[in-house]
Amino acid sequence: MVTKKFDIDEKLVQKLAQLLTDNNLNEIEFESGDQRIRINKAGSGLGHVINAPSSVPINSSVVNTPISSTLDVSQDAVTSPMVGTIYLAAEPGAKPFISVGNTVSKGQTLLIIEAMKVMNPIQSPKNGVIKTILVSDGQPVEYGEPLVIIQ
Known part of the structure; x- marks a missing residue:
C-alpha cells in the first residue's frame, strides 16, 4: 500500500x-x-434526523390580543418552565385547551410544551379568567417566557 x-x-x-x-x-x-x-468540532457527530410536525392552521379564536396596561404581567403571567414548542390543543385540528375569556381552574391544562419529543402539559397555577394568550400554536418558547395572562 x-x-x-x-x-x-x-x-x-x-x-x-x-x-x-x-x-x-x-x-x-x-x-x-x-x-x-x-x-x-469534537463531539459534533451528526445526530439522527427528527421530523418536525407539519404546520397547524391557527385557530382564529386564539388570536393574540395586546396586553392591557392594567394587567400585572409579573403576577398574572404563566411562564414557560422549559424550552420547547407550544401546542394549544391536544392534537392538530382539535379544539384549543383555552381561549381568551375562558374561566380556568387551578390545575387545568392550559397548553402543551413539547420538549425532546415529550409532551408536557402546562397547568393553571390559579383560578381565574384568560385575559391574553401570548403564544401561538407551533411557536418555539424559551424558559421563563410569558405564555398566558390569567386574572
Missing part, C-alpha cells in the same frame, strides 16, 4: 477552524484541486 504524503497549509487550517468557531458551525469542508480538508 502506497501512502501519498502532502503538505498541509497550517494557515488555511487555522482560518477554517476560526470560520467554524466564528459562525457557530459543527463542520466545514474545503476543496482545492486534489486536496480536500474537512474540520469537525
